[in-house]
Amino acid sequence: MNQTMHRSRSPIQAVVVGASAGGVEALLKVFGQLPKGFGVPILVVLHLPDERDSQMAQVFGHRLAIPVQEAQDKQNIQPGTLYVASPGYHLSVEADRSLSLSLEEPVHHSRPSIDVLFESAADAFGPNLLAVVLTGANNDGAQGLAKVRERGGITVVQDPDEAQVSTMPEAALALQEPDHILTLQGIGQLLAALE
Amino acid sequence: MERNTDIEIRLLIDAIYLKYSYDFRDYSGASIKRRVQHALSQFECKTISALQERVLHDPGMFMQLLQLLTIPVSEMFRDPSHFLAIREEVVPLLKTYPSIKIWIAGCSTGEEVYSLAILLREEGLLDRTLIYATDINPRSLEKAKQGIFSLENVRAYTQNYQRAGGRRSFADYYTAAYDYAMFDKTLRENVTFADHSLATDSVFSETQLISCRNVLIYFNKKLQDRAFGLFHESLCHRGFLVLGSKETLDFSSFGKQFEPLVKQERIYRKL
Numbered sequence: 387m388n389q390t391m392h393r394s395r396s397p398i399q400a401v402v403v404g405a406s407a408g409g410v411e412a413l414l415k416v417f418g419q420l421p422k423g424f425g426v427p428i429l430v431v432l433h434l435p436d437e438r439d440s441q442m443a444q445v446f447g448h449r450l451a452i453p454v455q456e457a458q459d460k461q462n463i464q465p466g467t468l469y470v471a472s473p474g475y476h477l478s479v480e481a482d483r484s485l486s487l488s489l490e491e492p493v494h495h496s497r498p499s500i501d502v503l504f505e506s507a508a509d510a511f512g513p514n515l516l517a518v519v520l521t522g523a524n525n526d527g528a529q530g531l532a533k534v535r536e537r538g539g540i541t542v543v544q545d546p547d548e549a550q551v552s553t554m555p556e557a558a559l560a561l562q563e564p565d566h567i568l569t570l571q572g573i574g575q576l577l578a579a580l581e
Numbered sequence: 582m583e584r585n586t587d588i589e590i591r592l593l594i595d596a597i598y599l600k601y602s603y604d605f606r607d608y609s610g611a612s613i614k615r616r617v618q619h620a621l622s623q624f625e626c627k628t629i630s631a632l633q634e635r636v637l638h639d640p641g642m643f644m645q646l647l648q649l650l651t652i653p654v655s656e657m658f659r660d661p662s663h664f665l666a667i668r669e670e671v672v673p674l675l676k677t678y679p680s681i682k683i684w685i686a687g688c689s690t691g692e693e694v695y696s697l698a699i700l701l702r703e704e705g706l707l708d709r710t711l712i713y714a715t716d717i718n719p720r721s722l723e724k725a726k727q728g729i730f731s732l733e734n735v736r737a738y739t740q741n742y743q744r745a746g747g748r749r750s751f752a753d754y755y756t757a758a759y760d761y762a763m764f765d766k767t768l769r770e771n772v773t774f775a776d777h778s779l780a781t782d783s784v785f786s787e788t789q790l791i792s793c794r795n796v797l798i799y800f801n802k803k804l805q806d807r808a809f810g811l812f813h814e815s816l817c818h819r820g821f822l823v824l825g826s827k828e829t830l831d832f833s834s835f836g837k838q839f840e841p842l843v844k845q846e847r848i849y850r851k852l
Contacts, residue, residue: 460802478610479611486612488798488799489652489798490616
């Protein structure tokens with residue numbers, strides 16, 4: 387990891403993370419490294435089997451030091467809060483950096499879709515965004531990650547060797563070389579060092 | 582400096598408004614952008630400007646684009662627990678009115694209309710209820726009027742209906758023919774389907790209940806507040822407003838003018 391390159395970049399104002407199969411465990415490992423008072427907002431899309439009443443926000447909330455909420459439509463993003471996308475709805479970031487939900491058709495058979503979150507966040511945050519693709523069994527997130535990079539944001543992919551299911555990290559790597567390929571521990575450290 | 586795509590989307594949306602009076606200017610930007618990009622590939626246009634040129638000069642083309650800009654995903658008894666809560670918490674109060682007017686705003690292809698009509702019939706209320714079902718998309722309204730849905734989907738709706746506290750066999754309400762289910766005509770005897778825009782039109786009637794589900798998520802805060810304003814004006818004292826399962830009054834200036842009746846199911850009452 388190149389720290390000097392880091393410092394010369396724009397400050398990170400938001401983090402977006404996408405995960406699918408094996409994601410719960412991976413997310414807990416990454417976010418478990420963030421201290422209370424961590425200041426950057428985090429938006430997460432986690433693919434789950436089609437169940438509308440997910441308790442994911444509560445599950446994370448009980449086990450993490452940072453505040454966790456299910457993302458709500460028209461909500462303004464608060465610093466240091468982890469927002470989890472609602473099952474069954476796409477999650478986007480608007481130009482004014484508020485959140486919006488949508489029932490547009492699934493992308494890569496997924497709703498919420500990682501691409502949808504990443505692409506809208508790239509538009510809203512430009513170079514002030516850091517995006518992470520974790521373990522998963524499909525191709526969601528690869529295009530979104532490329533868009534984040536195109537708009538000057540920092541891109542991170544979980545090391546496929548470590549990923550519980552390597553398809554998603556590999557798809558992201560196949561499309562574009564990210565700024566960092568890291569283990570879950572490395573990703574947690576990278577996030578914890580922000581700001 | 583704005584990016585070309587953002588400039589072109591604004592010009593397209595302005596052109597649609599000026600030419601066809603459909604107002605998408607205060608829709609959520611992220612969703613509109615995806616819809617427009619989807620339209621580009623659908624209509625094989627290289628740029629949004631090229632799409633704009635075609636839309637401006639060809640009303641038929643606009644009607645096709647309108648189908649992509651609006652999002653007609655709906656199902657009957659969507660979120661069964663919502664309909665169960667209407668049956669258990671709202672219906673007993675509705676029964677106290679001698680006649681009932683209901684406004685289904687953004688009725689899309691009619692799934693919500695038939696769901697409510699079935700529920701009201703089972704509760705003995707349909708005969709004294711008038712339902713206004715409105716949408717901006719004439720093709721959706723046409724489909725809603727017909728009440729014909731694919732049999733494949735109806736299987737999923739049947740499960741929803743049962744979970745929503747349905748009292749009969751769902752098949753009692755439709756006739757199956759080939760791959761389609763034609764819903765009982767008498768369900769829509771008291772339904773008026775009409776073109777109405779929450780962005781540009783005003784209130785047309787006093788109502789006791791308004792259902793507007795999964796419409797407001799496509800509006801920005803300003804337009805959402807306009808819609809809440811219309812609902813507030815239309816509803817009678819203590820009238821009911823029901824929203825989609827992820828929609829809320831919490832971030833609106835109208836939040837204080839309604840109180841939750843069943844918050845979890847997005848059922849509110851006007852104060």
